[in-house]
Amino acid sequence: MTKEFFFSLTLCAISFTANAHKKAITTQLPLTLWYNQEAHAFEESLPIGNGKLGALVYGGADNDSIYLNDITLWTGQPVNPQEGGDAYKWIPKIREALFKEDYKTADSLQHFVQGHNSEYYQPLGLIQIKDFNQGKISNYHRLLSLDSSLVSISFVRNEVTFNKEYFASHPDKMIAIRLSASKKGAINSDISLTSLIPHRVKASEKQLTMSGHVMGEEENSIHYCSILQVKNTDGSISASDSTLHLTGVTEAIIYLVNETSYNGFDKHPVKEGAPYLENVTDDIWHLTNFTYKELRQRHLSDYKKLFDRVKFNLSDAKYDVQNPTDKQLLSYSDENKHNPYLEMLYFQYGRYLLISSSRTNGVPANLQGLWAPALKSPWRGNYTININLEENYWPAESTNLPELVMPVDGLVKGMAVTGRHNAQHFYGLNKGWCAGHNTDAWAMSNPVGTGNESPQWSNWAMGGAWLVQTLWDHYDYTRDINYLRDTAYPLMKGACDFMLEWLIEDPHNPAQLITAPCTSPEADYITDKGYRGSSLYGGTADLAIIRELFKNTIKGAQALGIDKDYQVRLQSSLERLRPYHIGKRGNLMEWYHDWDDQDWHHRHQSHLLGLYPFHQISLAQTPDLAQAATKTLEIKGDKSTGWSTGWRINLWARLHRQDKAYQILRKLLTYVSPEKYKDRKHHSGGTYPNLFDAHPPFQIDGNFGGTAGICEMLMQCDGENMDLLPALPDSWQQGNIQGIKARGNYTLNLYWKDKKVSKAEIISHADGRLTVNYNGKSQKITLKKGTKKVLR
Numbered sequence: 001m002t003k004e005f006f007f008s009l010t011l012c013a014i015s016f017t018a019n020a021h022k023k024a025i026t027t028q029l030p031l032t033l034w035y036n037q038e039a040h041a042f043e044e045s046l047p048i049g050n051g052k053l054g055a056l057v058y059g060g061a062d063n064d065s066i067y068l069n070d071i072t073l074w075t076g077q078p079v080n081p082q083e084g085g086d087a088y089k090w091i092p093k094i095r096e097a098l099f100k101e102d103y104k105t106a107d108s109l110q111h112f113v114q115g116h117n118s119e120y121y122q123p124l125g126l127i128q129i130k131d132f133n134q135g136k137i138s139n140y141h142r143l144l145s146l147d148s149s150l151v152s153i154s155f156v157r158n159e160v161t162f163n164k165e166y167f168a169s170h171p172d173k174m175i176a177i178r179l180s181a182s183k184k185g186a187i188n189s190d191i192s193l194t195s196l197i198p199h200r201v202k203a204s205e206k207q208l209t210m211s212g213h214v215m216g217e218e219e220n221s222i223h224y225c226s227i228l229q230v231k232n233t234d235g236s237i238s239a240s241d242s243t244l245h246l247t248g249v250t251e252a253i254i255y256l257v258n259e260t261s262y263n264g265f266d267k268h269p270v271k272e273g274a275p276y277l278e279n280v281t282d283d284i285w286h287l288t289n290f291t292y293k294e295l296r297q298r299h300l301s302d303y304k305k306l307f308d309r310v311k312f313n314l315s316d317a318k319y320d321v322q323n324p325t326d327k328q329l330l331s332y333s334d335e336n337k338h339n340p341y342l343e344m345l346y347f348q349y350g351r352y353l354l355i356s357s358s359r360t361n362g363v364p365a366n367l368q369g370l371w372a373p374a375l376k377s378p379w380r381g382n383y384t385i386n387i388n389l390e391e392n393y394w395p396a397e398s399t400n401l402p403e404l405v406m407p408v409d410g411l412v413k414g415m416a417v418t419g420r421h422n423a424q425h426f427y428g429l430n431k432g433w434c435a436g437h438n439t440d441a442w443a444m445s446n447p448v449g450t451g452n453e454s455p456q457w458s459n460w461a462m463g464g465a466w467l468v469q470t471l472w473d474h475y476d477y478t479r480d481i482n483y484l485r486d487t488a489y490p491l492m493k494g495a496c497d498f499m500l501e502w503l504i505e506d507p508h509n510p511a512q513l514i515t516a517p518c519t520s521p522e523a524d525y526i527t528d529k530g531y532r533g534s535s536l537y538g539g540t541a542d543l544a545i546i547r548e549l550f551k552n553t554i555k556g557a558q559a560l561g562i563d564k565d566y567q568v569r570l571q572s573s574l575e576r577l578r579p580y581h582i583g584k585r586g587n588l589m590e591w592y593h594d595w596d597d598q599d600w601h602h603r604h605q606s607h608l609l610g611l612y613p614f615h616q617i618s619l620a621q622t623p624d625l626a627q628a629a630t631k632t633l634e635i636k637g638d639k640s641t642g643w644s645t646g647w648r649i650n651l652w653a654r655l656h657r658q659d660k661a662y663q664i665l666r667k668l669l670t671y672v673s674p675e676k677y678k679d680r681k682h683h684s685g686g687t688y689p690n691l692f693d694a695h696p697p698f699q700i701d702g703n704f705g706g707t708a709g710i711c712e713m714l715m716q717c718d719g720e721n722m723d724l725l726p727a728l729p730d731s732w733q734q735g736n737i738q739g740i741k742a743r744g745n746y747t748l749n750l751y752w753k754d755k756k757v758s759k760a761e762i763i764s765h766a767d768g769r770l771t772v773n774y775n776g777k778s779q780k781i782t783l784k785k786g787t788k789k790v791l792r
Helices: 003-018 087-099 103-113 276-289 292-307 325-334 340-357 388-392 394-398 402-427 463-478 481-502 540-560 564-576 623-636 642-654 658-668 701-714
Strands: 032-035 046-049 053-057 063-070 125-131 137-145 150-157 160-169 174-181 187-194 199-204 207-213 223-232 236-240 243-249 251-260 311-314 504-506 509-514 715-717 721-724 735-742 746-753 756-764 768-774 777-783 788-791
Touching: 032 325, 032 340, 046 137, 046 160, 046 340, 053 160, 053 174, 053 251, 063 174, 063 251, 087 103, 087 402, 125 174, 160 292, 174 187, 174 243, 174 276, 174 292, 187 199, 187 207, 187 223, 187 251, 199 236, 207 243, 223 236, 223 243, 223 276, 243 251, 251 276, 292 340, 311 340, 325 340, 340 394, 340 701, 388 394, 388 463, 388 642, 388 701, 394 402, 394 463, 394 701, 394 735, 402 463, 402 481, 463 481, 463 540, 481 540, 481 564, 509 564, 540 564, 623 642, 642 658, 642 701, 658 701, 701 715, 701 735, 715 735, 715 746, 721 756, 756 768, 756 777, 777 788
Parallel strands: 721 768
Antiparallel strands: 032 137, 046 053, 053 063, 063 125, 125 187, 137 150, 150 160, 160 174, 174 251, 187 243, 199 207, 207 223, 223 251, 236 243, 311 735, 504 509, 715 721, 735 746, 746 756, 756 788, 768 777
16 A cells, blocks of 8 residues: 555545535445554465465565465365265154153264364465565554455555565466565565465576375375466566575565365366466466456456455544554454444454355355465365355345355265265165264265264254255345256255155154254253253254255245145144244243253354244234344343354344344444454454454354345345335434345445435336335335336
8 A cells, every 4th residue: 555545545434524514425435344453463464366266465564474375275185975874763762852851862873973073174275475675664664455355555665665566466466475675675575475374386587386195194185286477677686495585675566376275075186187387388378368456456356356345334423543553453352342333344344254255056155265374274275064054155145245145056066966865875865865963075964973972063964954954045036046946956955855754743742743863952941850961852943944945945945936745844844833922031932942042142043043044033023032132132142153143143133123132233342352362451352453253263254244234134035025125223324225135136325315215216127016114104016127216
């Protein structure tokens, strides 16, 4: 970032602060994360990504570290279709124990129905740019522009201004870094490339080539090759070992490309691997066709096509933009300061992260998006599908980024293949497919735990049934009938086929259907006999997932005009599912029996799935259940962890509780210190200085849950009924949000003043009918494709 640009940004901030009582035109404010010092910790670095390649920019003046990732770089190889063998033989024994109320035995037997744990997501490498110039640093600024997906660094040394610019290009499959100086020949630096995983680096004229493989046997592992090239305007570049030496250079352009041998979930990474060496050579040669300026513009055009679809502005308020982002976050959480700019920034940051990490077929954004610098990431950097992967994609449709769901499609297609073997070997069912608690790039679907871990998270068969709802959402928002026919419906039907066979009659009420065994993800109960356990029958979360799956699959079949007999079968089973129950505390029961929770404040709230993200519980249609859900949230309290906090924003928004939704949003934006600083005052779940979600440690799902939650506070729609400003905070008196999407394939531009809708523009991309609720009234509207309805 140049001094001039920063100066204009500061002037803009001062202008807005001085005119706080005038109508603020927030489009004048750039959406930027900025800092006046370099990053010293992962949680301070700035992320860039093109959906496959990613980097974390630390921005050091003397030694700049850029950590690299490739989202296809995983340990392991395709899963063994024979895994599990005859583990299904234990299912009747577990059911027998459960129906005898012998939960201890059931928990113990569950260990015989466990398979391997997921593989590890791996770091790619590290670029280091070491500056050999001496002298004191001044006027240091580090900035990430969400408007353009560019990171900029500027500082002054010996009266010379040094600038760096970084971006990750999707159309050109590379990362670019531009080094420049205000004085001719002022750049004197070393550039090196290394990795934590097995690697070899060769330096040649203006190029570093690094190749290797992930942890594990070389002959059975994913291989990779990275090429780093430097183009200079003047001065000289020499090579030695794994380093390029820049001497007397005024401007240098660094390009980094990488390819791996990953060739899909079912292809051996060596024997059937992708031709990564040929591909990476093609990638680097392709760049010779363009100048840096042209590549930068191609990146901007591609990125802005997605990012610019949605605008979110909060008006008539003071904006704290003259302070660095970390200081804004700290004062927002510690001093309870009002800062609508930070809230707007956080909303758009979630969209930025999804664009940057979810554009690779079959390999979605993982627990850390794609930014993972450690050799062994927390929770293996995998996909946890009892909430986390689903939450990653909550904002995709509502914030107008439907293309980014594509990676989930590919993963679910793979899981449907492995899930058929899983259904046979672990559950003894020959119809349909299912998946458990985790998956990875190999589309594993088996229950995890290796026979040694708690059923609390290991033994769960509902992952696939829940994850296909992401595909249904894509259809429901776009009404793309071809997508429904070719992709979503077949996968949903396969999940239904399994569940139709998995459901059994309730031993206490044979007219009703339940699951057994089951768990409520990662939570334990206390029975009336005092036993603490995980395994049970008829859990609320299981039935909520199946209820939503059957309901939406019936809708899908109706839309396609097919499978009438199958619809009847689904409807019959749907009507027999054990209903929700309200417990002695007025709460929504999580367990079949009215047991106590082992931890009433537990971070998971899977039994509230029917409230959000599903549409089974609502204030209008099921007021008693809505009240029970409210009581459940009140009992749980407000203290939680990142992704759970993001989920609770949405839950409270569905209950139209603007006070609680906004309170939890502010809690999500609680400053959390980077791990290395050991700051005990700022260590609870919230947000790190670079706005990454602090579980802690970093999990990206909290970012996505927060972005989805803000959208949910402003508009809710089930395809037939639309609520405008259902949970608008008191502090957001005036503002607008433009370009968000609603189920039924509607685009909404919404404007409000004094907490009332002043104008709503609903653009229909398909024929439809809506009941719109706003300003205390309801209006029924009929829309034709391509028309716009304006409400005031």
